[in-house]
Amino acid sequence: MKTHVKALVVGGGAVGTAIAYHLGKAGWDTMLLERDELTCGSTWHAAGLLPLFNMSFATSHIHDYSVKFYKTLEAETGLNPGFSVVGNLRMAQSQARMDEYMLYATTAETVGIPYEWLSPAQIKERWPLVRTEDLIGALFHPTDGYINPADVTMAMAKGARQFGVAIERKWQVDAYDWTGSEWRMTCTKMAEKGGNLVATDEQTVITAEHVVTATGNHAQRTARLLGLKIPAIPVEHQFIVTEPDPELLAYRKAGGAEHPVLRDADAKWYVREERGGWILGPYEEGAPARFKYAVPESFRADLFQLDLERIEEEYMSMIHRIPSSETVGLKDDFNGPICYTPDGNPLLGPAPGLRNMWLAEGFSFGITAAGGTGHYLAQMMVEGEAEIDMAALDPKRYGPWMTTEYAVQKNEECYSHVYVLHHPDEEREAARPLRTSPAYDRQKAKGAQFGQVNGWERPNYYGPVDAPDGFDREARSFRRGGWWPYAVEEAKAIREGVGLIDATAFAKHAVTGPGATAFLDWFTCNRLPKVGRINLTYALTTAGTVRSEYTIVRRGSDSYYLVSAGAWAAYDADFLRKTAEDFMAGGGEYVAIQDVTTQWGVFAIAGPKSRDVLNNLVRDAVPETVLSNKRFPWLSVRDIELGMVPTMALRVAYTGELGWELHHPIEMQTHLWDRLMDAGEAHGLKLVGARAQNWLRQEKSYRAFGTELGRDATPLEAGLDRFVDLSKDFHGKAAMEATGIRSSCVTVLVDGPEDADPWGREALYSGGQLVGRLTSGGYSAAFDRSIGMGYVRPNLAQPGQRLEVKMFDRLWPAEITEESPYDPSNETIRKDG
Template sequence: MRQHARVVIIGGGAMGVSLLYHLSKRGWSDVTLVEKHELTAGSTWHAAGLCTHFAHNATIMAMRAHSVRLYRETLTAETGLPTGFHPSGALRITRSKDRMDEFRHVQGLGRFVGHDFHILSPRELQDIYPLCVTKGIIGAIFEPNDGHVDPTLATNAMAVGARSRGAEIIRHNQVLAIERKASGEWLVRTAQGDIVAEHVVNAAGTWCREIGTMMGLDLPVVPMLHQYVVTDTVSEIADRIAAGAKELPIIRDPEESWYLRQERDGYIVGPYEKSAQPWAVDGVPPAFGMELLPPDLDRVEHIIALAMERVPALANAGIKTVVNGPITFTPDANPLIGPAFGLGNAWLLTGSSMGVMEGGGAGSFLADWIVGGAPPSDALAIDPRRFGNYADRDYRIDKAVEGFGLQFGIHFPNEEREAGRPRRTTPALDMQKDQGAVLGAAYGWERPNWFAAGGGDRHVPLTFRRPGWFNAVRDECLAVRDGVGVIDLSAFSKFEITGACAGAFMASLGANRPPARQGRIGLVHALTSKGGVASEFTVTRLGDEAFYLTSAAVAERHDEDLLRVRAAAFADVTIENVTEKRGVLAIMGPRARDLLETVSEVDLSNPAFPWLSAQIIRIAGIKAAALRVSYAGELGWELHVQLVQVGNLYDALTRAGRRFDLRPFGIYALNAMRLEKGYRAWGADLTTERTPLEAGLDTLVKTEGRAFVGREAMLARVGDGAWKMVLLEIDDDGQQLPFYAHSVMQADRPVGIVTSGAHGFRIGKTVALAYLRPGISADGLTVSILGKEFPARELPEPPYDPGNLRVRGLGAGEPVALTPA
């Protein structure tokens, strides 16, 4: 065994071996994988091996597609070894109109990414799967390039490919401890000796929490028991084989929560019960390796009975084997792929409930990230730092049980799943509930999404179309346009940067210069090494060497990592995460100044308190950092106070606001208003995939005489090869509502992708931000929403107050011609 390696990977399942294979393909041959048992031990060896392209996120869809290509073609071509891949195709059937909308949405995303999904009628379903009873079915989606693989064969083929390029695999070698050396390298102590490595990767799957503890991490992962049944011979399948028929496609019934695939001349049927069973929550038994748990068919027999009704041939088969083993679940059922929070050169590649399906692509994704220094595509859905310290033991158990039970749940836009909540709250929450707040969760924070005013119904159905909160959000937007509104933005991530080198550090942080004068505010985008947008910070200069930064709620750990890593190059910079110490209330609307003047003695006029400036003032006797910024595009201030004072401040503003008809509003209204202004949102419109220049943020990019990470890479992506962000007006039909991941079409081909959309109630138009591929003009565009094409036109400037008169407090701006919503 090597004593030194560039990378040590801990865990020999599909994901860990895939990373080893892909690192070696990228020329990093000085890599070692250690496995405490045999390769595939834990969950890989007993996986059903299903492979799909179906996903609700472009990165995950691409990752799964890479797995399919790898198992179907690449590995055998390179190694000469079989992977056992069966290109059977796959079906998902439904009785639900909402599910059909979901199918059409995934089909639209697939069209942009380059994967074909076919929507089928019941008759077409019967033609493809003649053993299926179609009674009650209204449609299906067919994935022709899906299939299933032998997990052991595929993993061993990757291992052979890695070894052939110099990579090392050490089996039966338990990791005993992991330490950080003073040099920054990692010391991995194993049963067969110590290894010093530049990078360490936790790909331990079932044992990832134990390895995480050695690394100093508390991973939000829970092993969940999943059962599937392997049947004896099914006569109908045996007859098909004898007649030379093609293998039946995998079939899933998401409403009844089962999957069924042909296994030789029989079936594998896998149910996902709602009353899911966590296992080994506080530690996997030391001797556990390639064992299974005893069958417990009482838990799932009702689901199997439903599968038998849908595919009667299944009812004629005897049971050959029952597989009952652990698979890992994170709180949102997506894997943990990327940097480990707070640890340099430490990575996670684990937490996948679909490790074989995603493993091939996941290994490639992380290999690109480690070698290239930036993720190859938007990583927000899989970045381990999307969870914070609020994800404690109870939370991860509650969410894992919920996620397992909703393995086939419909992924509605704006869905808020309730398990594990609340976790982080502000003292204003009870008052907001009394006002009719309908809450969402952002990085553990409870915050109002919208308000059911006047005792309205808070429980509106989820939908892919115009939602039940549409009119309530319209009223909120118009109240902010015509008067004044208050919104709780306490979920923001918040950092203070101080020290003798703080100014120099901030000058190097991103594409824009930080504010030069005390009390001024600017927007700074930190870039990846490839020029993409890594983070977005609102920066307030508090002094010569003091800055206050806010960023997106979900970016808290991500941004803290970025700040600390980049500040390490400076001798005297202190970074303090003050997210849980500060709360934020924002007052927005043309009467914002009138309201605030009644609870403050400060001069809030334009000359005394101009746009994009900040002052420390007192509001109703409470000390606040008042920032004159407005994401809604109206006159407004953000009031940053001690979190414990948020309730008192909210109460004081509510009382004072009665004479001004102060209206509370939520995140949905803010999202609609920011889109009317063309304001970009980090994590949706701004990602690592696109530069700020491609995103249309030219005025926030200052390159002359400056050096910052990603500068040259950003500038290299100017011209013919650049994508372009456009603000589109969409002619909708009064039923649809754009949200994200809709293909933008031109001459019947996908030329772009919608990143966010909403109805603009102040302008009476539906708008969306979208990226167009390089070289695409904005002529003749349509947006495909749930399978229907809607004409779309590029707006040359924001349709609401393009001169920024309202946000500058210079008047009401140009009159807006409103049309009925």
């Protein structure tokens, strides 16, 4: 066995094997270790489905790659992976479900995934065993189907070996140690004894430049060995196999085509043919998490006891949908662990705080995702970045506040929500509230309906003060939901009067020390602000694309306060710290990075009357001049006193109106809240949530990280030239310039349906051709039209260019506007007083 490799993959399921294959294909000296046998984890009892349906742009690319890749394996390796390309039929019992499918379908178009719409009559004509009278229609993917999980894994393993990858079975990693330049793993030989897998006395040490963990159900053990928190915990998933169905056998004997994988999402199950019978896989309520801390040593390729009572409702609904299955007996059953994460997406990318350690954990749809995971993770490792933005799957989307109990509750919820309607305004309720700002109860009493970002409770909008429990659930829709009128009034309040937004969830970091200025000048692409001033800037990847967005506040010559998106606090902290370490290792002076997110609360007050409200609270010798342009110009910072609260006030406004961000000691938040509410009463102060703020920032063409900004576009492609100082050297500059302009970010106004706005996932067309996609969407109160932002071909990125937006399976007219269509000259934001 090799004792040194460039890359070591730990875990021999479908995911780990696919990663080893693609690293080997890229020319890396790679070895895979499996503690038992290949496929002995969740892979062996997976149903092998390959669903292309996914609302995530990144995950859709991953699934699409897998489906295409698996079709090439037999020609490459000589092994048949058992791919049955029967298609995937997603049936809908309601218009809301069809709305969901239509939103997904426009996203699928941006990836190039084919689909068809079928009416109930067309379904019945093709597959007469399916009952259709209570269906609205269906979405059909003709290019996917199901595959044999063991066969596809073995085919990838053979392909990996052909690329020189070494695969070693019965070896377990018991310790990971970083030497400063490589990983040193202590590995133990495992052996079978009495049906169990036990450790022997044989050990070896393996060193590797890079390590990938793809340990599936053993993720909690991996987390302990690495000193990490990894919210990947398995949940029971059971499926049953019936005896042969005589009517199905007769249908097939008469020349009937094999049924596609049938999904009745409203009934929460999938069904496919299996040797003349049926496989039923439900996603029921009450499935418990297992192995919260570790997989028992005695558990190998084992299963749990079946709980038929728990899936009785789903079983009866299968009989309803396929009446011929009613008299068919049960042949086999499976109830095994399938790893989940709180949001259902895998944890894929660099491990927090560690060098050259890569996580590939938490795959609830591991067979579907395996091939694409190997492809895109290998790109990240070998080339520095993947061709698509993988940030949505980054393990650091969950910070150190995450606990085992949180993961258990959210993973169980995620399992039961696989087939629940996934509204774009969905907010899941398990493990909430958890992280709350001091003003939370006051906001709730005012009708706040909360969303969760990085564990924080943040008002999405303010509904009726006496709103009953479940009000927000009932308000959700794929169209303009019940919350929409409240958000409209909030947006109008900021444009016409004054509004108050809780932005406490913002990520905040202090960067100080003798090397702070030189570090940040190299770390970001814009020039640094002068003391007392503010700049918006971007940190780039090695590929020259946008890694993070920061508002930099310069407090002193070598003292900076950085504000970034709340959802990305751990992601930003990790990148800051690792890059600062690289800077110092290269000879730079000392830089200190401190996460101060929980020390500072933030209220954003904005609107034409915002200065009037604050003037009532400012404590100063000449209070009426404190907030004037002369003493407090746009893009500056001042320490002021608001009542008894010392406040670091930033003259910025993400809404594009006159306004300030009020950064205050979080322990004083309720006092400041009460004083602001009192002072605002005479001026009609309105409480505003995140949804109205999102609409308002689109009216100003303000890009947002995670939508317009990401690791698949440079700041020049994002149209942020004014924030890029090409006269200096900065991280990623050469790659950014070499990339050129592949697509351009634009703002569009849309004449769409009367009852709906785009969500930011829609395809953009011109002359019947796909030319781009939206990344954000919503409603503009200023223009009384739908609005969106997105990327199009550079030759089309001109104001006045007519486009079409795909919504609800129709093309709706849209027009590219000038940059910042609302107040393009920034007169309101600079208003004096």
